[in-house]
Amino acid sequence: MSNTLSDRYNPQEVETRTYAWWESSGYFKAHDLSTKPPFSIILPPPNVTGFLHLGHALDHTIQDLLIRWKRMSGFNAMWLPGTDHAGIATQSVVEKELKKNEGVTRHQLGRNAFVEKVWDWKHQYGDRIYSQMKKLGDSCDWERSTFTLDEGVSQAVRKVFANLHKKGWIYRGQRLVNWSTPLESAISDLEVEHQQIKGTLFHIDYPLENGSGNLTVATTRPETLLGDTAVCVNPEDERYKHLIGQNVILPLLNKKIKIIADTYVDIQFGSGVVKITPAHDFNDYKIGKTHHLEFINILEKNGTLNENAGPYKGLKVQEARKRVIEDLKNLNLLVKEEPHMQSVGHCSRTGAVVEPFLSEQWFMKMDKLAIPARRVVESGTLRFEPESWTKVYLHWMNIIEDWCISRQLWWGHQIPAWHCQKCAHITVTESGVPQNCSQCGSTDLKQDEDVLDTWFSSALWPFSTMGWPKDTETQKTFYPTSYLVTGHDIIFFWVARMILMGLEFKGDIPFRTVYIHGLVRDSQGRKMSKSLGNSVDPVEMIDKYGADALRFSFLAHLNNGKDFKFSEQRLEGYRNFMNKVWNATRFSLSHLHDFKVPANGTQALPKKSDLSVYDKWILSALKDVEKKVEESLEAERFSDAAQAIYHFVWYQFCDWYIEFTKPLFQGPPSPEREATQLVLAQVLNRIVRLMHPFSPFISEEIYQKLPIRNEACIIDQYPTVAKDYELLECGSEEAAKEVEIVKEVITAIRNIRGENRISPAIQLPVKLIIQDDKSQKILSENKSTLISLARLSDVSIETEGHFAKCAVTPVQFKDLQVKVVIPLEGLVDFNEEIKRIQKTIEKLNKDIFGLNSRLTNEKFVKNADEDVVALDRELLEKSKVQLTQLQEALVRFQ
RNA sequence: AGGGAGUUAGCUCAGUUGGUAGAGCGCCACCCUUACAAGGUGGAUGUCGCAGGUUCGAAUCCUGUACUCCCUACCA
Numbered sequence: 029m030s031n032t033l034s035d036r037y038n039p040q041e042v043e044t045r046t047y048a049w050w051e052s053s054g055y056f057k058a059h060d061l062s063t064k065p066p067f068s069i070i071l072p073p074p075n076v077t078g079f080l081h082l083g084h085a086l087d088h089t090i091q092d093l094l095i096r097w098k099r100m101s102g103f104n105a106m107w108l109p110g111t112d113h114a115g116i117a118t119q120s121v122v123e124k125e126l127k128k129n130e131g132v133t134r135h136q137l138g139r140n141a142f143v144e145k146v147w148d149w150k151h152q153y154g155d156r157i158y159s160q161m162k163k164l165g166d167s168c169d170w171e172r173s174t175f176t177l178d179e180g181v182s183q184a185v186r187k188v189f190a191n192l193h194k195k196g197w198i199y200r201g202q203r204l205v206n207w208s209t210p211l212e213s214a215i216s217d218l219e220v221e222h223q224q225i226k227g228t229l230f231h232i233d234y235p236l237e238n239g240s241g242n243l244t245v246a247t248t249r250p251e252t253l254l255g256d257t258a259v260c261v262n263p264e265d266e267r268y269k270h271l272i273g274q275n276v277i278l279p280l281l282n283k284k285i286k287i288i289a290d291t292y293v294d295i296q297f298g299s300g301v302v303k304i305t306p307a308h309d310f311n312d313y314k315i316g317k318t319h320h321l322e323f324i325n326i327l328e329k330n331g332t333l334n335e336n337a338g339p340y341k342g343l344k345v346q347e348a349r350k351r352v353i354e355d356l357k358n359l360n361l362l363v364k365e366e367p368h369m370q371s372v373g374h375c376s377r378t379g380a381v382v383e384p385f386l387s388e389q390w391f392m393k394m395d396k397l398a399i400p401a402r403r404v405v406e407s408g409t410l411r412f413e414p415e416s417w418t419k420v421y422l423h424w425m426n427i428i429e430d431w432c433i434s435r436q437l438w439w440g441h442q443i444p445a446w447h448c449q450k451c452a453h454i455t456v457t458e459s460g461v462p463q464n465c466s467q468c469g470s471t472d473l474k475q476d477e478d479v480l481d482t483w484f485s486s487a488l489w490p491f492s493t494m495g496w497p498k499d500t501e502t503q504k505t506f507y508p509t510s511y512l513v514t515g516h517d518i519i520f521f522w523v524a525r526m527i528l529m530g531l532e533f534k535g536d537i538p539f540r541t542v543y544i545h546g547l548v549r550d551s552q553g554r555k556m557s558k559s560l561g562n563s564v565d566p567v568e569m570i571d572k573y574g575a576d577a578l579r580f581s582f583l584a585h586l587n588n589g590k591d592f593k594f595s596e597q598r599l600e601g602y603r604n605f606m607n608k609v610w611n612a613t614r615f616s617l618s619h620l621h622d623f624k625v626p627a628n629g630t631q632a633l634p635k636k637s638d639l640s641v642y643d644k645w646i647l648s649a650l651k652d653v654e655k656k657v658e659e660s661l662e663a664e665r666f667s668d669a670a671q672a673i674y675h676f677v678w679y680q681f682c683d684w685y686i687e688f689t690k691p692l693f694q695g696p697p698s699p700e701r702e703a704t705q706l707v708l709a710q711v712l713n714r715i716v717r718l719m720h721p722f723s724p725f726i727s728e729e730i731y732q733k734l735p736i737r738n739e740a741c742i743i744d745q746y747p748t749v750a751k752d753y754e755l756l757e758c759g760s761e762e763a764a765k766e767v768e769i770v771k772e773v774i775t776a777i778r779n780i781r782g783e784n785r786i787s788p789a790i791q792l793p794v795k796l797i798i799q800d801d802k803s804q805k806i807l808s809e810n811k812s813t814l815i816s817l818a819r820l821s822d823v824s825i826e827t828e829g830h831f832a833k834c835a836v837t838p839v840q841f842k843d844l845q846v847k848v849v850i851p852l853e854g855l856v857d858f859n860e861e862i863k864r865i866q867k868t869i870e871k872l873n874k875d876i877f878g879l880n881s882r883l884t885n886e887k888f889v890k891n892a893d894e895d896v897v898a899l900d901r902e903l904l905e906k907s908k909v910q911l912t913q914l915q916e917a918l919v920r921f922q
Numbered sequence: 923a924g925g926g927a928g929u930u931a932g933c934u935c936a937g938u939u940g941g942u943a944g945a946g947c948g949c950c951a952c953c954c955u956u957a958c959a960a961g962g963u964g965g966a967u968g969u970c971g972c973a974g975g976u977u978c979g980a981a982u983c984c985u986g987u988a989c990u991c992c993c994u995a996c997c998a
Contacts, residue, residue, distance in 0.1 A: 246997095424993095610957090611958035675946095
């Protein structure tokens, strides 16, 4: 051990070394069989080939805090990491790369070859995010790492699919779905983002069949008229009532279509006539179903128009729109164009406009599954934190719709359903490839081409990662998990679906508490995005400020699930804090060089009679902060805990305790000095343990340098008042009170010095006017501290005195009262001091006025709590005394 | 349109059963005082969105209102 530490903390070197040591020592491992109580978290799996972004960093910091805290608190803490194959995202990336590098499309390559390419990609980048997580300090049990396409997970997926299919809760159907044309795949409702855009409302004339005129319809998507199979009016609309049941001629295609009536049509909007395109609009789809209309699909999977579009075949939607408008113009059928704000669905992956598209898809029936999923939250068995998300969750569960689970992609879990080429029957199996069609026995079977929505496998994550469907010890020990920590953006995508599936297949909730945090935004509250150029790379921040600073900045500023505004300046502040702790250690170690390390290590207690009042005070303050941290962590108020630590370490331990100990350390060896050494060593030890879940690296680094310690900070006990009662009881509130009055006096002197601009180089003589014996005793015992911390030439204590041309400040703490008097003759311009006193008087006057008006109010005296009134009375008396003293002092300057 | 959250110091936010408004950062002034200038000491700063109401007393409870944000849905 070397005591010559650098005066700047260097996180980079420490972090890499420390993490490697923790990992190789097996400290992150949890055990399936253990006598310790279990605590478990499943990491929300990031995209396997993705980068760690700031949102992950926040999410992981909270989880690692919980895991480290519980691990240190005697739990069998298990944090299970994993990665997601992220179907669409990964497939798109690889597709793009392929095009760029090899100039081929996936279709040219073929399914098997393409999937192999994606696996190559996964193998190349799959570890990147793990190594980034390690930089952050994530203490995951790495041996349990799982990938969503691992064989075990895939088995779980197939089993769940087969099971729900058998129940009839997974079914196949032709439906209108959200179609992403670049992906050539269906996407779920949740993957559609609505954006307000400026569109145009086109008014188009449809000639009546009988030649008696036109019916004008309004539409924002004129090209869809090619798929129209009716026009619709409101049955109550007097303008059109007589036309219901007649036909109009569909322009361009010159087809006869019917005029139907439905109350869905808003008489006020547009022309009051709606064209009905059942195969390309969700509302029209419903009308088409109720009125038994024909469904004409005019699109190919890639978004070009098909043969049903007649002459427009082969055009893209946008081109077709232009051409249709032109042609309508030429026919004099386009009667009006008006600007119109509309909300258009976009694919959240590609940004392309989503086309409603009629296709054969797999769906999961949700209504039955939702019943228990609602109940467990309503009953409080499963809790959301903050609680307000409960409402959001329940609302969604109440209006839940069937989930389109099939995707026309190649990367993912291929649907375990085989279509009989003979009788078209679908055979679903839990495992392996079926030999025969379960209906006709034919061997001519073809597996469904589609893969499952990525969130399907994610929904099983809490148990599929623990070996389900096998019956494992892991599940027995760790399911249900303790916490799920995630952002509010995926409550529906993921959290809700895990709850549904956990209840259905494990018969129990997947986690007890869902801790929801906000999303990370930039300092102005904007979403971080590549296009804005405001995204921040957490790895870069770690390199610059250290992982501990990053973690601390998250933890100290979490606010009830609200979005988190990231600020680099703040990060700098916590980097400084880490440095402060580092330097406090440097100081401590340099004064512990001759410390006699007690045999019983961290259990060592100082001899009470040797303790200074400062030792007792810091132990008392330590007790308070440990209590506060414990309570805050239990209540999931992580920022309160972080701030309590910050405050204690900087403003109590560093600013005062270390300063208090300096005179003693400059003096000769003594029992008192030894006692202080022990206290210093103990307090520092407890500080780093307290800090460890928040800032693990620096804590471990310092811990390893301490004279009193055990094997490793990461597995040492988390400090709690209950566990180390004896040490903390060495502190006393009485001592704390004494130190407080000393601090107040020092502050008062510094205040006088500062306000009067008296150079710190000048040592001041101070008179303390004290009436009561207790205060007198305390201050005379702490004279030398006053002299050194307030830079005094002398302190005299008197019971009363005159103070002509002196600065005067009354000081009090609880029942202790002192008047601080400093002669200023020849030192300063009295005007400054007069101003200072006047300011204090002004404030006192204001206070006294307020107190007086309250206390003379009969109703207040009658109705308010007794102690409130008594407190006010006391305050008023004290304030009055102070006021008189200051007024007297002021007079003496004249 | 429906639902949710918010509005407190220049910024980011605390403020737990109503009892004279707090923190961090930033800002200003003075200091290289032998752990730390990534530091020390001191200082300034608020009609608690607005308007009512309940109360002796409201940032806190009630009603209304303005604005911001998010989610869900969506008129062709």
